[in-house]
Amino acid sequence: MESFRSILKSKGLKATPQRIAVHEAMLVLxxxxxxxxxDQVKKEGKAKVTAASVYNILSGLSTIGIYRRIPTNDNKVWYDAITxxxxxxxxxxxxxLKDLVDDGFSATAAAYFKDHAPKGYKVDEIDIQLVCHRSRNSKKL
Ligand SMILES: [Zn+2]
Known part of the structure; x- marks a missing residue:
């Protein structure tokens, strides 16, 4: 939490109770x-927030690199504490929305697109999302 406060300070932002509560919720979720x-902030009861203020905080903190915006297949935006x-x-x-640990695929894709970027483009990052549903035999997940 101190590094979060330090980042906010370095960006000229105050560690308001709302920003702290949103960050604590993101660390849990x-x-x-x-x-x-x-919902998580309201459940913890440490700060009063509205959906609009949570949106503004998440959006602003994503802009400075604290969270990552993840658009999903259903046209919604999620936020990820891992950037x-x-x-x-x-x-x-x-x-x-869950992480898929597969460094082998990421490394292979990065190596491929290093030499095969679409003409006229430089690949900044590879952002892949598998859209799935659980199979019948996935009760152990
Ligand atoms: Zn993630």
Whole structure:
């Protein structure tokens, strides 16, 4: 939490109770939509927030690199507390966004696009999201 406060200070932003509460919620949730963060902040009861203020905080903190914006297949935006490039699984039936740990694929894709970028473009990052639903035999997840 102190590094969060330091980053805010370095960007000229105050560590308001609302920003602290939103960040605490993101640390608990990992991946979350505005509504999920709003519900978590209200559940903790440490600060009063509206969906609009949570949106503004998440959006602003994403702009300075504290969170990563993740658009999902259902045209919603989630926020991720992990900002480095990584793969995701989006389960649209359960409305869940999870990390997919597969560094081998990421490294292979990065190596491929290093030499095969679309003509006229330089690849900044590779952002892949698998859109899935659970199979019948996935009760152990
Ligand atoms: Zn993630």
């Amino acid at each position: 990992g991946h979350a939509s505005v509504d999920m963060v709003c 480095r490039t990584h793969l995701h699984i989006f389960d649209r039936k359960r409305n869940e």
